[in-house]
Amino acid sequence: MTATTLTLRAGIAGTVDLGGVLPETLVRADAGRLVVGLDGRPVELAELFTLRPGDADSLVVEAEGVRLDNVGRAMTAGRLRLEGHAGDYAGEAMRGGELLIAGDAGDFAACAMRAGLLRIDGRAGDWLAAARTGERAGMAGGVVAVAGGVGDRLGDRMRRGLVLVRGRAGRACGARMLAGTLAVAGGCDDLAGFGLRRGSLVLGVAPELGATFNEAGVADLPWLGLLRRYADAILxxxxxxxxxxxxxxxxxxxxxxxxxxxPACG
Amino acid sequence: MIINGVAIDDTYAEAFGMKATRILITADTPAWARHAANAAFGFATSVIACGCEAGIERELSPEETPDGRPGLSGLLFAVSTKELAKQLERRVGQCVLTCPSTAVFAGCAGEEQLPLGRNLRYFGDGWQMSKVIAGRRYWRIPVMDGEFLAEESTGLLRSVGGGNFLVLARSRAQALLACEAAVAAIRKVPGAIAPFPGGVVRSGSKVGSKYKALPASTNDAFCPTLRGGVRSELTPEVEAVLEIVIDAVTDADMRVAMKAGMAAVCGLGAEAGIVRLSAGNYGGKLGQFHYRLREILA
Structure with a gap:
């Protein structure tokens, strides 16, 4: 059982749009003719990558030195692992499966995500799990796990789902959030929860909150035990x-x- | 068939298909989980007038519960899905939601679902919060000690209720001791409960009554005081009869539980005053499940 592997050819530079390159699309006989983008112009996949066929439900992308946008966009099943950094829109509109990024991810990762797991071993940029420009809601389901920190606007207008961050978040974490759960172990910068409607910000470090947040004291909340048990299995x-x-x-x-x-003691 | 001096009647227990569910109750301590369970599963001995039959299945360690706290699992059985849903919501709402520190979770999957926290959430008066974790929805309902956490729904199980056997002894004390041993053995069987007080029932019933309003009445054939007035099933040396009723998730669980209970009684044997083991049935026309005592003990 081996994964299908895409390896970037030597000498390729620029921004590669990997939208549509998914485990299930690469098992087709004509997978090499799949059209992707290089700096905005259409090119066939085989011009940029060498393809080693393998299982239909597992894909490994090996790419260094280029910017890879739209990795795992609209993914529905299987497992996609990127050995390297991702550009913007990683896991956008995911509907299932597992997307693993061994490095960092750019902005707008997990936007419009509905289900599945996006795991980022490095850090993520701004607007993680947030609403794309002009959209009413951000991430609406699934799980995102970031081992490092994340940028500004984490979960902006997020609708549903769970985001786990072991590092620190930037400004306006959970701003305008509609529902769902953000867990950020390292705390966050100012404007946390600005415009928050429903949803939970579970922070390892107390944030600076605006005057429109009222302290409700300390309580023992059993669901945190449930959440931690589930989250610890992921991150x-x-x-x-x-x-x-x-x-x-x-x-x-x-x-x-x-x-x-x-934390009550924090 | 005679085992250790105990005669095993060539008869069978007649049991019925029932609807059931399993729920898990957790709390800060095992004692508070048990308080909630005792209240929720109390007055749930017989579907004749309690709406459901229920009981504690087993205690759970913190490692076995969803929220990492001590707890226990309980089983509820009813004659219809509608009645089971009504009893479940009423009992969890009045006995678990009200009990300090508790939370309640589904204890089984099922193609059909029964509401658990789905409607109880409205107690939160708009402050309740929903959380979806690992694809399962939970409701956080604000209460005076913090929050009551309830899973949205629990699974519906198609199960068996009303398995039974009768212990005929030379005295009531001896019958009780034997039944206590049987219940202790049955409680070790996953998927089975003995819903009557202490797991034992003295008022075995027959179908019908001379009074039109009553659906059931005393099992006169096994009442020692009526030996002179009815066609009795009791020999002269039998002074007391006690019954153990068992509800089980599956037919296989029922067989294991009945065997465990009867084996415990036979283990005490004639020396302990046990004369016979028998069972209650309705001529085989009412229940879909028949458990022949000799076949189970073979």
């Missing part, structure tokens, strides 16, 4: 230990049904 350390948490309700300007939770 250990993303959810803080214990079930006692200090809770803020907010954003009161948006109904106050969202929450920010930090």
């Amino acid at each position: 250990p350390g993303a959810v803080f230990a214990g079930t006692r948490a200090r809770r803020w309700q907010g954003d009161l300007a948006q109904g106050g049904k969202g929450e920010v939770l930090v």
Whole structure:
């Protein structure tokens, strides 16, 4: 059982649009003729990569020195592993399967994601799991796990799902979030939860919150035990230990049904 | 068939297809999980007038529960899906939601689902929150000690209820001791409960009554005091009869549980005052499941 492997040919540089390159599309006999993009112009896949056939449900992409946008876009099943860094829109509109990025990911990863698992071993850029420009909602299901930190606007207008971050998030983490759960072990910069409607920000470090968040004191919340047990199987350390948490309700300007939770002792 | 001096009647227990579910109750301590379970599964001895039959299946260690706290699993059985759903919601709402520190989870999968926290969430008056973890929806309902966590729904099981056997002894004390041993053995069987108080019932019933309003009445053929007035099943040395009723998730669980219980009684034997083992049936016309005592003990 070996994975189908795509290896970037020597001498290729620029931005490669890998949209449509998925485990299931590469088992076709004419997979090498699949059209992808190089710096905005269409080219056949075989011009950029050497293809070693393998299992239909597993694909490994080996690429260094180029920017790979749209990795795993609209993926529905199987497993795609990128050995290297991803550009923007990694895992955009995912509907299932597992996308593993061994390096960093650019902006807008997991936007419009509905199901599946996106795992990023490095750090992620801005607008992770957020709404794309002009869209009403961001990520609407599935799980994103980032071993490093993430940029600004994590989960902006996120609708559903779970994002686990072991590092630190940038500004406006969980801003305008509609529902879902963000767990960020390293805490986040200012404007956390700005415009939060529902949903939970589970932070390892207490953030600076605006005046439209009210502290609700400490409570013992059994669901945190459930969440941590599940999260630890995906990305250990993303959810803080214990079930006692200090809770803020907010954003009161948006109904106050969202929450920010930090460890009770933090 | 005689085992250790105990005669095994050539008869069978007649059991019925029932709808069932399993739920898991967790709490900060095993004691509080048990308080909730005792309340929820209390007054659930017989579907005749309790709506359902229920009981604790087994205790669970923190490693075995979804939220990592101590707990226990319980089984509920009813004659219809509608009645089971009604009893489940009522009992969880009044006895588990109300009990400090508890949470409740589905204990089984099933093609059909029964509401668990789906409707109880409205107790939160709009402050309830939904969380989907690993594809399963949970409701966080704010209560005065923090939150009550309830899984959205639990699975429906097609199961067997009403398996039974009768212990005929030389005295009530001896019958009780034997039944206690049987219940202890049955409680070790996963997927089975003995829903009556202490797992034992003294008021075995027959179908019908001289009074039109009653669907069931005392099993006069096994009442020692009526030996002079009815066609009795009891020999002169039998002074007391006790029954153990078993509900089980599957036919196989029922057989294992009945065998475990009867073997425990036979283990005590005639020396302990046990005379016979028999079983209750309705001529084989009402229940889909027949459990022949000799076949199970063979």
